[in-house]
Amino acid sequence: MVHRNAPLTETGRLRLARCVVEDGWPVRRAAERFQVSHTTAARWASRYRQLGVTGMSDRSSRPHHQPRRTPxxxxxxxxxxxxxxxxxxxxxxxxxxxxxxxxxxxxxxxxxxxxxxLDRATGEPVRRYERARPGELVHIDVKKLGRIPDGGGHRTLGRADGHRSRTNGAGWAYLHTALDDHSRIAYTEDLPDETAPTCAGFLVRATAYFASLGIRIERVLTDNAWAYSKNTWRNTCRDLDISPRWTRPWRPQTNGKVERFHRTLLDEWAYQKPYTSDHERRQAFTHWLHWYNYHRPHTGIGGHTPASRGTNLSEQHI
CATH class of the missing domain: 1.10.10 (Arc Repressor Mutant, subunit A)
Structure with a gap:
């Protein structure tokens, strides 16, 4: 790599040296022609005589003896x-x-x-991958999230009152998400559970949603949860002409894209501000998901929006 302040590139050094060594130019004439000092021209000519073309590269400036280097x-x-x-x-x-x-x-x-x-489990460098086209692989996962009682939870009422409000049994929200590997387009539903029929029904609706964007789902990747191992899930995939895939046990990193989406979802929507009811939070989610798909720059795809990587997407610039 040539030093940024070097007046000559390797090609320029080679031309200068050949003028002196092969064409017989005086060193001072070559120095004036290539706008360098006499000593610089003499140095490159000398290296060319000794080492040929390989001598035109910069040498390391590290000293041969380093008495203060760490033992x-x-x-x-x-x-x-x-x-x-x-x-x-x-x-x-x-x-x-x-x-x-x-x-x-x-x-x-x-x-x-x-x-x-690095991968925390193995210490090996993380191997990142991305499918070549939309729909080639869709990641599916469920995020369990506590519902907000009417009047607000602890973020609105404080810890003591929020705990008493939670004991009234507000229940849980099960956020089912389908995320396209290539484009990062996401489709999420708030459902009452994560049973096999619920997961299968979600897949049907997710397939229809992606189809409306011109994306045909070819494969789905899930973890090894009970609902995804039943015949209900397998039969639904077969009916939709989708090939099911499962992550290796104890390897959530394989489904990391949808895991990372859920973390973004919590930071930028679920915990973004105190909500006074679960209904208010659900209303905010519709707008947030549209913003995520069509307007939010995604660092994982070079700052582009997920919609910009889809095919035949209407409303892309809304």
Missing amino acids: ATVEEHVLRLRREHRIGPLRLAVRCGIAASTAHRILVRHGLPPLAA
């Missing part, structure tokens, strides 16, 4: 603690008696990625 035994200790305990530079620095910046440089020097880029 190899300390570096090995840092790397071993990172592998065994998966901790960051600050905690590594405390355990090893070095500065946090030194621990960070050791990790970078050995090509170890940040903890955020």
Whole structure:
């Protein structure tokens, strides 16, 4: 990689050196022609004589002798603690008696990625994937959310009154979501349970919704919950000409896109402000989901909206 302040690229250095070495130009003439100093021209000509074309690249500026570099035994200790305990530079620095910046440089020097880029269960780098077209794979999952009693919950009334209000038995909302892997378009319903018939009925309606957007669902990916392992689910998939897929046991990361959508849903809708009733929160959800699909920039797809990646979407610019 050429230094950003270098007056010549590798191609320019090669042309200068060939003018001197092969064409017999005086060094000063070549320096004037390529707008560099006499010593610079002489250096590149000398390297070309010794190393040829490979000598036109920049050399490392790291000194050959580094008496203050962290000892190899300390570096090995840092790397071993990172592998065994998966901790960051600050905690590594405390355990090893070095500065946090030194621990960070050791990790970078050995090509170890940040903890955020690792799978928590295995410590391996996260492998990200994305299907090539809308409908090729749709992730489905259920998020259980406490309903809000009339008058509000603890966010509106405070902890004490909110707890007494919750004991009245407001119940639970089961948010069933279908999320397209390629476009990130989401379809969500608030349903009373997560039984097999309810999940199957949701799939039928989700399929119709995506069909209205010009997207045909080819595969669905779910976890191994009871409802998705019954014949009701399998038969519904067969009737809709959809191939069912399941995640590996104890590997929720496989269905991570819909899991991440549910976290966004909680942050930006369910817990975004105190609601005085469950009806008020449900009304707000319709507007929020439309905004998510058509107007909210999605960082996972380069800042585009999910609708921009769909096919034949009406109302895309509403």
